[in-house]
Structure formats: structure tokens, C-alpha cells
Amino acid sequence: MRRAVIVTGLLVVGLSSGAFAQAPAPAGQPFKAGDPLKTTPNVKVFGSFRFSESLSYDADRDLIVSVNAGMAQELVPNDGYVSLVNPDGSAHTLKWIGATRNGLTLNHPLGSDIANGMLYVVDIDTVRWFDMKTGEPKGNVQVPGVIRFNDLEVAADGTIYATQTGTADATSWKVYKITPQGQSSAIITGAPLNRPNGIAFDLKGNLVVVNIGNNEVLTFSPDGKLVTTENAVDGGNDGIVVTADGTKYVSSVVQGTVSRIRPGQKAEIVASGIPSAASMAYDSKRNRLLIPMNDWNAIAIVDLNAK
Numbered sequence: 001m002r003r004a005v006i007v008t009g010l011l012v013v014g015l016s017s018g019a020f021a022q023a024p025a026p027a028g029q030p031f032k033a034g035d036p037l038k039t040t041p042n043v044k045v046f047g048s049f050r051f052s053e054s055l056s057y058d059a060d061r062d063l064i065v066s067v068n069a070g071m072a073q074e075l076v077p078n079d080g081y082v083s084l085v086n087p088d089g090s091a092h093t094l095k096w097i098g099a100t101r102n103g104l105t106l107n108h109p110l111g112s113d114i115a116n117g118m119l120y121v122v123d124i125d126t127v128r129w130f131d132m133k134t135g136e137p138k139g140n141v142q143v144p145g146v147i148r149f150n151d152l153e154v155a156a157d158g159t160i161y162a163t164q165t166g167t168a169d170a171t172s173w174k175v176y177k178i179t180p181q182g183q184s185s186a187i188i189t190g191a192p193l194n195r196p197n198g199i200a201f202d203l204k205g206n207l208v209v210v211n212i213g214n215n216e217v218l219t220f221s222p223d224g225k226l227v228t229t230e231n232a233v234d235g236g237n238d239g240i241v242v243t244a245d246g247t248k249y250v251s252s253v254v255q256g257t258v259s260r261i262r263p264g265q266k267a268e269i270v271a272s273g274i275p276s277a278a279s280m281a282y283d284s285k286r287n288r289l290l291i292p293m294n295d296w297n298a299i300a301i302v303d304l305n306a307k
Contacts, residue, residue, distance in 0.1 A: 033135035034099030036092050044090040048083040052292035052299060054112040054279035063092055064290055067112040067121055080106035089301060097135045104137060111151030111279050122149035127160055143184045147172060151279055153199045161207055163196040187224035198240035198279055210237040210250050217250060232259035233267045239280035251277035251291055258302060271302045
């Protein structure tokens with residue numbers, strides 16, 4: 001079955017001569033969020049992404065939240081930012097978080113989740129959260145020993161579950177639990193994880209984890225015990241969405257496909273041809289998947305209603 005895919009993106013055409021050094025934040029300057037664009041009705045702006053690795057859907061404001069890593073750390077430290085995107089893919093706020101660096105540290109953010117009125121993001125070895133109304137930083141927790149977090153999911157009580165994709169060494173494949181008090185522990189290490197990436201909750205509050213290293217879709221209890229193993233069509237997976245009827249959608253960052261796994265059924269491909277399909281979100285108002293495309297500096301919108 002074919003699905004309509006809309007891609008919107010930004011072509012980065014150049015940098016000023018001073019682009020490779022972030023100025024330090026002025027002492028005592030308050031945090032300020034960016035302002036929405038105020039164009040005339042005949043103008044639509046598309047883009048605003050620089051390595052968008054994860055998207056979240058803000059149902060309250062009906063906006064797509066794009067978390068962007070920005071420039072590589074060795075070129076420009078602390079260059080991450082967050083854009084707000086309208087449902088049609090046009091830009092709402094080019095830099096909502098990151099309009100200035102006043103009071104802001106956001107180095108290389110990857111996975112994101114909206115929970116409890118906050119936008120949570122993983123940023124190398126740190127989880128940060130921001131007020132969804134104002135964009136203001138509200139807290140962070142650094143986890144000792146983490147190589148690099150990849151994705152996260154946040155429970156209603158504030159418990160954070162985060163994946164570490166790791167290296168070829170199986171002992172580096174981990175799922176971490178961080179309590180609301182900031183205590184952290186690895187609750188899953190090694191197989192059946194295989195370069196774990198995306199993580200989400202199922203309808204029972206279990207953890208669903210997808211691997212880059214194979215096509216397995218693993219469901220664990222909150223304390224890390226394996227409950228069930230399913231298989232996407234392709235391996236190399238990154239994003240995972242679980243909808244209200246229990247259907248799982250899995251995006252392959254390697255193959256550029258999206259698998260659908262209905263409860264009790266085998267996986268099927270519902271979208272393809274999406275380069276670097278990364279950590280996706282679900283637009284519940286329109287029944288659409290929202291997929292960032294990493295260094296393609298674009299996002300894809302998959303209409304699940306299309307025939």
C-alpha cells in the first residue's frame with residue numbers, strides 16, 4: 001500500500017567568516033525564546049533545520065517540534081537549537097530555543113519527548129528539559145559514564161528511559177533509567193539489544209526499543225525484563241511510534257523505509273524512499289508520521305490515510 005510522503009527542507013548555502021565560534025553568553029542576560037515569523041499571508045517559509053534528528057508533536061499548539069543538533073561540536077560547540085514547524089511543513093519559529101545562547105546550553109541534541117509540560121532532549125551525556133510554553137530551560141541531569149544518549153521516553157511520574165546506541169562492543173548497548181530524583185542506572189545491557197536507538201511506551205507502559213544492528217523490535221517491562229520480540233521488515237532502525245490501537249511504526253535510518261506492525265500481524269512496508277529516516281513522531285490529529293532526515297536537513301510527512 002502506498003502512502004503520500006511530503007518532504008520539506010532547507011538547503012544550507014553558506015556561512016559567514018565568523019561562523020565557527022559561538023560567542024559566550026553575556027553574563028546576567030536572561031533567557032529569551034525566539035519569536036514566530038510574521039510574514040504577510042502570501043509568504044510561506046520552509047526549512048530551519050540543521051541535522052534534525054528527532055521530532056515531537058505538540059498537540060496543544062498543533063505544531064511540530066524539531067530538535068536540531070546544529071554544527072558539529074568540534075566546529076561550533078553549543079550550537080543545538082529547536083524549531084517550531086506548522087502542520088503544512090512551513091516554518092513557524094525558526095529558532096524557538098536557541099535564538100540566543102543566554103542561559104542556554106544545548107550542544108548536540110538528538111532524541112526528544114514532550115511530557116509533563118516539558119520538552120525533554122538527550123544531549124550527549126545529559127538529559128535537559130525545557131518549558132513547552134516559554135522554551136526556558138528548566139533542568140538537566142548528567143549521567144556519569146554515558147558515551148552518548150540517542151533517544152528517550154519520559155513517564156508521567158518524570159522517570160526517564162534513555163538509550164545508548166554505543167559501539168561494536170555489546171557491553172556499550174544500554175537502556176538507562178533516570179528517576180525524578182536524578183538517580184541513574186543501566187537497566188538493560190547487551191543482547192538482545194543490538195545498537196539500540198528509538199524507544200517508546202506501549203499501551204501497558206512497557207518499553208519498546210528498536211535496534212540499528214538488526215530488525216528486532218523489543219518490548220521490555222519497565223524493570224528491563226524482555227516481554228516479547230517482533231520484527232520490522234528492515235533492519236537499521238531508528239524511530240518508533242506506538243499508536244492508540246497498539247500498532248507500531250518503525251523507521252529505518254539505513255534503508256529509508258517505515259514498517260507497520262499491527263498487533264498479532266507480520267510487519268509490512270507503508271512508506272519508503274526517505275533518506276536517513278530518524279526519530280519520528282505521530283501527528284494524532286491527522287494520522288501522520290513526522291520523520292526527520294538528519295543531515296539531509298529536512299523532514300518527511302507520511303500520510304497514513306492516503307491510499
